[in-house]
Amino acid sequence: MSSDAYEIAKSKYAAIGINTDEAIDKLKDIPISIHSWQLDDVMGFEVEDAGLPSGGVISIGNYPGRSRNIEEYRSDLEKVLSMVPGSKKKISLQSHEGDYKGKLADRNDMSKSHFDSWIDWAKENKVGLDVSPVFYSHKYVKNGYTLASGENFIRDYWVEYGKKNREVANYVGEKMGISCISNLWIPDGSKDVTPSRWEHRHILKQSLDEIYKIKYSRENLIDTVESKLFGIGFEFYNAGTIEFCLAYAMSQKIGLTLDTGHFHPTEAVSDKISSVLPFLNDVVLHLSRGLHWDSDHVTTLTDELIVIMQEIKRADAFKKVHIGTDFFDASMNRIGALSLGARAVCKAILIALLEPTKMIKKAEDNGDYFSRLAIIEDLKLMPLGDVWGQYCKINSVPNDFEWIKEVLKYEKKVLVNRKLKNKIKRI
Ligand code: RNT
Numbered sequence: 001m002s003s004d005a006y007e008i009a010k011s012k013y014a015a016i017g018i019n020t021d022e023a024i025d026k027l028k029d030i031p032i033s034i035h036s037w038q039l040d041d042v043m044g045f046e047v048e049d050a051g052l053p054s055g056g057v058i059s060i061g062n063y064p065g066r067s068r069n070i071e072e073y074r075s076d077l078e079k080v081l082s083m084v085p086g087s088k089k090k091i092s093l094q095s096h097e098g099d100y101k102g103k104l105a106d107r108n109d110m111s112k113s114h115f116d117s118w119i120d121w122a123k124e125n126k127v128g129l130d131v132s133p134v135f136y137s138h139k140y141v142k143n144g145y146t147l148a149s150g151e152n153f154i155r156d157y158w159v160e161y162g163k164k165n166r167e168v169a170n171y172v173g174e175k176m177g178i179s180c181i182s183n184l185w186i187p188d189g190s191k192d193v194t195p196s197r198w199e200h201r202h203i204l205k206q207s208l209d210e211i212y213k214i215k216y217s218r219e220n221l222i223d224t225v226e227s228k229l230f231g232i233g234f235e236f237y238n239a240g241t242i243e244f245c246l247a248y249a250m251s252q253k254i255g256l257t258l259d260t261g262h263f264h265p266t267e268a269v270s271d272k273i274s275s276v277l278p279f280l281n282d283v284v285l286h287l288s289r290g291l292h293w294d295s296d297h298v299t300t301l302t303d304e305l306i307v308i309m310q311e312i313k314r315a316d317a318f319k320k321v322h323i324g325t326d327f328f329d330a331s332m333n334r335i336g337a338l339s340l341g342a343r344a345v346c347k348a349i350l351i352a353l354l355e356p357t358k359m360i361k362k363a364e365d366n367g368d369y370f371s372r373l374a375i376i377e378d379l380k381l382m383p384l385g386d387v388w389g390q391y392c393k394i395n396s397v398p399n400d401f402e403w404i405k406e407v408l409k410y411e412k413k414v415l416v417n418r419k420l421k422n423k424i425k426r427i
């Protein structure tokens with residue numbers, strides 16, 4: 001049964017030519033990939049008490065309740081899934097979150113079998129899976145380099161790892177019957193001035209050529225490369241810039257990942273989507289909230305997030321743009337943080353679907369730029385929250401404010417009991 005508030009909202013949207021029932025029906029089928037690494041502070045399960053991430057990535061904060069093993073991780077993920085509406089959700093893993101039982105001797109010992117229990121779990125929970133490599137938090141990030149290293153031993157190690165990851169992701173996609181995204185991000189770069197920019201990018205291209213030599217079917221595997229402006233400790237130079245990654249993705253006909261925290265603060269990913277779509281089949285979004293130097297604050301419903309979704313809708317590109325989250329904040333309840341980010345993404349998509357795009361375009365075609373601006377302005381105070389409430393209701397997910405109580409209940413019942421055996425030195 002729909003609420004009175006929803007019925008009123010529905011008629012207000014109908015007056016501008018938007019059918020809210022159709023919009024929420026469409027919304028539930030738009031896939032969103034929820035990144036899991038917010039829950040383990042990007043530590044993974046290769047060994048017990050892996051320690052904080054390193055190599056350009058850092059998770060700051062000491063809030064209690066981090067999942068210490070894969071069982072806790074899955075239980076936390078299930079809680080998050082119960083807070084996020086929609087029927088096409090995916091969970092995005094990094095391959096150090098495989099089922100290693102804390103006993104993986106070497107990162108390159110990973111194999112398909114370490115992901116079988118994830119496949120079972122994903123099927124049980126009716127979600128898809130993405131699995132990406134981790135080129136950091138490792139002794140072979142040597143002088144700041146992995147795939148772009150001038151040392152053959154280091155480079156070969158990571159090339160092998162890159163190949164293995166694609167093999168595993170292809171396997172996961174095949175078993176799941178949903179293509180699996182394998183996203184490659186490397187920290188490679190230099191803290192300060194270097195005369196070797198060209199040299200490392202040249203090596204990087206060769207390494208990637210080896211990794212992407214084998215062709216897999218897009219039905220099982222979607223490859224992407226992710227660019228970045230700078231990392232912590234890699235402030236001067238990053239080998240994988242947007243120019244490098246975009247050119248590489250185009251040359252190999254693979255996908256590109258745009259992380260909203262990886263650009264100059266005045267650059268907008270919303271303007272990049274239609275710039276790259278004519279050239280690429282797959283664009284992956286890592287939705288994060290960049291704040292000054294940090295690229296990984298919890299995603300919230302910002303103007304930019306809304307415009308990103310509007311751009312996808314206006315380009316009718318929900319099949320080519322794969323929407324996902326990426327942030328890690330250890331200073332607050334992690335399940336709450338992850339649910340908040342994923343809910344914000346769903347809200348932004350809903351707002352985009354409720355846009356009377358044709359009406360705005362008509363004003364534009366008539367040269368009526370006042371109406372174009374005014375319609376966009378007046379949409380801001382439309383009763384979005386009541387449509388969102390209805391969407392939550394029909395998806396059996398708690399509405400705004402209610403979900404906060406659910407998160408806190410779980411914290412009291414489950415998270416507070418998680419004591420850490422060895423205190424990891426924290427920031
Ligand atoms: C790092 C990239 C990358 C990571 C994950 C944890 O800056 O954004 O996507 O967030 O590997």
Ligand code: ZN
Pocket residue numbers: 226259286326
């Ligand atoms: Zn990212």
